[in-house]
Amino acid sequence: MSNGMLVLIIEDHSLPIVCYNTTFKVGSRNEYQKTAQSHGITGMSHLFEHMMFNGSKKYGEGVFDQLLEANGGNSNAWTSKDMTSYYEVFPTDCLDLVIDMESDRMANLSLTKKMFNSERDVVKEERRMSIENSIPGTMWETLNKNAFTKHPYHWPVVGWMEDLNEITLSDCKSFYRKYYSPSNAILIIAGDVVYPNVIDKLESAYGSMPVAKLTDSQSITEPNNDGERMVEIHRPAELERWLMGYLGCAGNHRDTATLDIIQQIMGDGDSSRLVKKLVHDSQIAIDVSGTFHWGIDPDLFLFDFRVRPGISGDRVLGQFDKQIDRLSETLVSPRELQKAKNQLASQLIFEMSTLLGKSTEISNYYMIFNDYQMVFNMIDRYMNVTRQDVLTAAQTYLRRDNRTIVRVIPEKNGGTE
Amino acid sequence: MSADHIHIPPFQTEVMDNGLTVVMMPIDKMPLVSVKCLIKSGTSADKKGKTGSASLTLELLKKGSGDYNAAKFSEAIDFLGGTVNTGSAPDYSIISADFLQKDLATALQFMGGMVMKPHFLDHEFDSAQQRISAAIKGIMDNPSSLNSYFFQKLFFGESHPYASPTNGILPEINALQSQDIREFFNEHFIANNAVLVLTGKFQIPEVFANIQKIFSSWGTGQLRKTSRILIPVQQKNKFFVMDRPDSVQTYIQMGVPGIYQNHPDSIPLNVINSLFGGGFTSRLNQEIRVKRGLTYSISSGFTRMFHQGSFAIGTFTKTESTGEVVQVIFDELHKLHDEKPRDDEIRDTIRHLCGTYPLSLETAEQLSEKLTRMALYELPSTWISDYLSILQALSMSDILKIVDDYFPVSGYTCVLSGNGREIESQIQGFGEITVMPNEDIHL
Structure with a gap:
């Protein structure tokens, strides 16, 4: 559109429903921590996501969800390190209402003290549930905190509790002005819609919104690790767990396709190397998985496992490292490589089988690559990865001096880091 | 939204000579197929003192059947980019296979092997039993799962068939023998206790002919009748x-x-x-x-x-x-x-x-x-x-x-x-x- 918002329309008339997906290029990487001069605003992107449901100029407090649900729709939203995404799925005849509500909250959100305080409490409860009262959540927070020393991926998306307590309504207003403009968003409308009819309506709803001059303010590069980092957490638990992160490449780097291939070869599916060796053959782990996180900036290649009771965690780590070493020293077999490619191609097709899946995938690709067409090229990228690419990427990224490890050691009473 | 606005693709139901019910719904959309084999017996069919039998049986179906041992089986599925999951709930057990359209015939062959010719090897039994047992202990590390575990037990009461968690009670699953699994399988995995459901991109005549070829040798057995249990109302909290x-x-x-x-x-x-x-x-x-x-x-x-x-x-x-x-x-x-x-x-x-x-x-x-x-x-x-x-x-x-x-x-x-x-x-x-x-x- 003339104000810089990218709009994609995907027509699919198989059901009388529409998915309306708006994604803003703002996440926890655009926040900052407390300094000697000011309080921090970590968690702001996510807290703000909650605030978007609490009223705008034309639609008062609580009206957004009430109207949408009463018209047969559903809505939700999520925030990551890099982006914040809002979606509604609703019957076709509610399209005009949704365009009006979404454009109104993008331009004229009401930010009141009362709703701000209430949502802050909800978010603090979410933080307790997902991090403080959760072993995997505590490990995830600890890993990022230690793996990233300079880059904003250091703090959790939900934010530090101390910052959540100190963020003000005024911070929210500044944040909204800075990041919630059409030129910082992609809108995808998928489903039972007709392109020419929709585009006129969008022009009239969004067209007059001003073009914001926003440049990506985040330019910090995470320095290379100066060696392996290890954090042990002692807390009441039944099972010993390990989580490790190797610093990878940015999502738009050509190595991303290769790291996805490695994820499949190592830790996705019963026939992957780690699952086969650690879980089934030597039976020393209960489970194991590997995931490469795509980020706008270089993010982590994660592995995690739970140790079988009675087995030493160090022994599992030893076996794990053997498999990583093997990947870095020997070419994978042609069939193993083809298997990984088939899995990734198939996963992408499955993910695109719903309107929400399609719109979410395309938004992600747009945010990471700055080019939504990449979603259609990714399978080709996977198919072009060679055995040598896998070997080189393993040698480049899966080095011990490039990893951070978090280990939970079960204790029956009390706990310390 | 009115009912007239929704088009449900038509489906066809066939009952084979051995009692296997087959439900087929072709959907001309994505190049995907979903195959489910439903067994009308679940964790509530576990014998007294042998909770975990259903879930362990289902887990073992992935550990070797027909011409495949466990490793070959998982490699073959992963190579096609498909998924095969098994699981049990109080009223039923299920094997779900999701594949690309081109691999439907292979998916049906896997399914046939799993429900008719599982290997149930002793070393796979030991391994799965130990893994499930350890995973049950992990419930203690998840406050939401722990609360649900005890809610189910306390709400239904010890003797109710729904009181046991899906994977079984720890001492009972630890005491299971491989013979218990064979008995559960033989009693419940019979054609007249099963339903095969297919949805996705396919043609019925061709697919049903293939199903008949693969599943017509599946044996039948006697079905157990169960009476509905009602829960007594309590007056106070x-x-x-x-x-x-x-x-x-x-x-x-x-x-x-x-x-x-x-x-x-x-x-x-x-x-x-x-x-x-x-x-x-x-x-x-x-x-x-x-x-x-x-x-x-x-x-x-x-x-x-x-x-x-x-x-x-x-x-x-x-x-x-x-x-x-x-x-x-x-x-x-x-x-x-x-x-x-x-x-x-x-x-x-x-x-x-x-x-x-x-x-x-x-x-x-x-x-x-x-x-x-x-x-x-x-x-x-x-x-x-x-x-x-x-x-x-x-x-x-x-x-x-x-x-x-x-x-x-x-x-x-x-x-x-x-x-x-x-x-x-x-x-x-x-x-x-x-x-x-x-x-x-x-x-």
Whole structure:
């Protein structure tokens, strides 16, 4: 559109429903921590996501969800390190209402003290549930905190509790002005819609919104690790767990396709190397998985496992490292490589089988690559990865001096880091 | 949204000579296929003292069958980019295979091998038994799972077939022998106790011919009849507090007897439950999350299975808000009776349920789930297509008359996990309290 918002329309008339997906290029990487001069605003992107449901100029407090649900729709939203995404799925005849509500909250959100305080409490409860009262959540927070020393991926998306307590309504207003403009968003409308009819309506709803001059303010590069980092957490638990992160490449780097291939070869599916060796053959782990996180900036290649009771965690780590070493020293077999490619191609097709899946995938690709067409090229990228690419990427990224490890050691009473 | 707006793809049901029911729904959309094999026996068919038999049997189906050993089997599936999952629930066991359209014939061959020719090798049995046993211990590390585990046990009572968790009770699963698994398999994995459901991109004549070729040799057996069990109503609230002294939150689950699948009040109950605790704008969510900021999530719902299930409310909150949340829940239950839902509230809820219904019909996998449920509980063949018209035909009186029968203000079994000492002092006066000390909590 003339104000810089990218709009994609995907027509699919198989059901009388529409998915309306708006994604803003703002996440926890655009926040900052407390300094000697000011309080921090970590968690702001996510807290703000909650605030978007609490009223705008034309639609008062609580009206957004009430109207949408009463018209047969559903809505939700999520925030990551890099982006914040809002979606509604609703019957076709509610399209005009949704365009009006979404454009109104993008331009004229009401930010009141009362709703701000209430949502802050909800978010603090979410933080307790997902991090403080959760072993995997505590490990995830600890890993990022230690793996990233300079880059904003250091703090959790939900934010530090101390910052959540100190963020003000005024911070929210500044944040909204800075990041919630059409030129910082992609809108995808998928489903039972007709392109020419929709585009006129969008022009009239969004067209007059001003073009914001926003440049990506985040330019910090995470320095290379100066060696392996290890954090042990002692807390009441039944099972010993390990989580490790190797610093990878940015999502738009050509190595991303290769790291996805490695994820499949190592830790996705019963026939992957780690699952086969650690879980089934030597039976020393209960489970194991590997995931490469795509980020706008270089993010982590994660592995995690739970140790079988009675087995030493160090022994599992030893076996794990053997498999990583093997990947870095020997070419994978042609069939193993083809298997990984088939899995990734198939996963992408499955993910695109719903309107929400399609719109979410395309938004992600747009945010990471700055080019939504990449979603259609990714399978080709996977198919072009060679055995040598896998070997080189393993040698480049899966080095011990490039990893951070978090280990939970079960204790029956009390706990310390 | 009216029923006329939704096109449910037609499906065909065939019963083979050996009693195997085959349901096929071609969908001309994505190049994907979903194949499910439903066995009409689940964890509630575990013999006394042998809980975990169903789940271990299902796990072992992936560990070698037909011409494949465990490693070859998983490699072959992964190579095609497909998935095969197995699992059991109280009323049924299921094997689900999702593949690209081009691999349907292979998926059917895998399925045939799993349900007719599993290997059940001793070393695979030992390995799976130990892995499941360790995973059960992991429930202790997840406060939500721990609370649900004890809610199920305490709500249904020790002797009820739904009281045991899916994977079984730890000492019993540890004591299982491979012979127990063979017995479970031989008794329940028979053609006349199974339904094969296919959805996705395929042609019926070609696929059904292939199914007949693969599954016609599947043997039959005697089916067990079960009588429906109803849950006795209790007059007062009973609170069970699982003491987890290091927890910063309390997980809350509270329930009373509800309904069973096929119950005539099922659809009107969807309406009242949805406005009470089903969606974001429901009364519970508005009062506890939106107005008070006491939780991130709260919901209520009815389980629908062969035996009577629960109407249950679940949430979590910081330790110091436990008493307040329990109080608001009971206040809202009282309010449901004192101030009956308004006409406009009910109309909005019906529109919400109608509008969101098509979202459960988008993919081959979702339609396959609907067809599987229809076959399991012997629902009419119009079950999927008629839902909207039944919902829209409900009168206000149909809906309001059920409030008194299903949403009582007392008689709840309440399970709370968190800091026992802090919780106990906050829930005095709501009902009888039993605190289970941390050291006595065993799975």
